[in-house]
Amino acid sequence: MSLPCPRALLLLFAFGWVIALPAQRPGGGGRPVSGRVYGKVIDAVSGKGAEFATVTLFAGSRDSVITGTMVRGNGDFLLEPVPGGRYRLQVSFLGYRTIEQTVEVTRDRSEVDLGNLRLEADAGVLQEATVVRERSPMQMLVDRRVFNVDKDLAARGGSGVDVMKNVPGLSVDLEGNVEMRGARPQILVDGRPSSLTLEQIPAEEIERVEVITNPSVIFDANTTGGIINVVLKKSTKPGYSGQVQAGVGTNDRYQAGANVNLREGRWGFNLSANYNDGTNVTDGLTLRTDLAQGAPAGTFEQRTDSRSGRRSFGGRFGADVQVSNRSVLSLSLGSRFHNMSGRESQTFENRASDGAVSTYGTQVNDTETRTRSLNGQLAFRHKTPRRARSGRWTSRTTAGTATAIRASTSGASSPMAARTPPRRASRTTWADRTTTSGPSSSTWWTR
Structure with a gap:
């Protein structure tokens, strides 16, 4: 058996090497890097989102634009897809100083969270301007x-x-x-x-x-x-503020309230208390004439007098901390005392055609309801530029008691009245509930 010549072996080896070239993977797994750049653009003074601000991503040259977007109402922006590389990010808005910073997207850091980007007013562009617009109801x-x-x-x-x-x-x-x-x-x-x-x-x-x-x-x-x-009302401005109010109205209506807000850095606190007292009055009159062959056969008269009162007092305390630019941990505690009382009286009278009283009666209903409630809530909320990845965890505990007292006095065809003994019903409740909303994947906590 003769061996193949050296030239044939060399040609066979070269042909196999050429075929194997396409099968080799380029460095990094063969897939190009594609990432995301996101953050939040806010006003440096108010802390609110700078809606409609422009975010642009440039390549090495300022004239070469990679991508861009506009800031949403809450300040969020998202740039995707962003190829791997080193870029210059620019945030611009009329009347504010332009923000520029370097952004780098790599295979190990494909998602870049820039956090809060604070826009400061450019005093040289806008010296003084006052715009007053009343918010629509x-x-x-x-x-x-x-x-x-x-x-x-x-x-x-x-x-x-x-x-x-x-x-x-x-x-x-x-x-x-x-x-x-x-x-x-x-x-x-x-x-x-x-x-x-x-x-x-x-x-x-x-x-x-x-x-x-x-x-x-x-x-x-x-x-x-x-x-x-x-x-509910809450303060988002830095510093402290407070409000005291009182009111008085007809039917013995009185109202008073006070609230205090404190916000410093990442922390915020609020405390409020209120008192309400009022009375509702309702009067009614019903007159009816019965006819027999076109002639009056009798009359019916009923008078209704209703008085109801409402008195409540409550307080609320809340605290929150900005864990990150997209995560907030909040705690709220509240208590309320609520009393309602009322009396409704009805008198009726039936008269014959000659005006003589045939039947008459009275009924008086007294009601009273007292409610006491306590509630507490601990919540954690995390937002991302992609709404589908945002989530919220809430733990809520409530406790309360409710007591209702009812009594009535009635009589018919006689001035003597029979009074039923008061009926009392009490109920105590306690509830503890924890809820979580968001995607099933746990990755949204770090996105």
């Missing part, structure tokens, strides 16, 4: 309608129920139940379920009401009837 956003309560003078001195009566698209029955499009909506306080009822929330503590008719998938499945989010 109603705002139409993409997914909700916002009703600003501070423009509603009719709700002053009332409760959250009085506020809901003036919100377009909502209806309130005599018992204070709210309906939206014929269904009972879920009521949230500061975006979270609460043990407080609308009757227990003073109107002076409400900043705005958000009406969400078609909740998105980020809400619970049991919100098909819509959502009403009651946003």
Whole structure:
């Protein structure tokens, strides 16, 4: 058997080497680097998001633009996809000093969080300008309608129920139940379920009401009837502030309240207390004439006199800390004492055609309800430029007692009245609930 010649072996080896070249992986696994750059652009004084500010990513040369975007309402911006490399980031906004900094995207650091970028006013561009614009009572956003309560003078001195009566698209029955499009909506306080009822929330503590008719998938499945989010007043400006108010009205209506806010650095505290006292008076008269063959056969007369009083006192303490530019840890404690009492009396009288009294009667109903509640809540919220990756963890504990006392006095066809003994019903509740919303993956905590 003859061996192949050296020239044939050399050609065979060279051919195999050429075929093997495409199979070799380039350094780094063969995939180009693609990353994300995100952060938050805020006003250096107010701390609010600098909406519509421009964020641009340049290559080595200032004239070579890689990508860019505009800042959203809350200050967030996101640039993606960003190829691997070293870039110059520029943030610009009319009337503010331009921010520039170097950004580098590598395979080991494909996601770059720039944190809070603070825009400072450029005094050389804008010496002095005053723009005054009154906020509209109603705002139409993409997914909700916002009703600003501070423009509603009719709700002053009332409760959250009085506020809901003036919100377009909502209806309130005599018992204070709210309906939206014929269904009972879920009521949230500061975006979270609460043990407080609308009757227990003073109107002076409400900043705005958000009406969400078609909740998105980020809400619970049991919100098909819509959502009403009651946003309470709180301070976001640095420093300290306080407010004291008092009011008096007809039917023995009195109201007083005070709140103090303190914000320094990453910490914020607020303390508020309020007192409400009022009386509702309702009088009614019913007259009826019965006819027999066109002639009066008798008359019926009924008089109703209703008096109801409401007295409440409550306080609230809250604290929050900005763990990072996208994470907030908050604690809230509240207590409320609520008393309602009422008396309704009815007298009726039936007379024959000759004017003689045939039957008569009286009925008096006395009611009293006393409610005591305590609630505490610890919450952690983390936001990312991608809403789908944001999440929230909440632990809420509530405790309360409710006592109802009812008594009635009635009599018929006789001036003698029979009084039923008072009936007392008490109920004590305790609830502890922890909820988590966000993606199932745990990576959103660090994104």
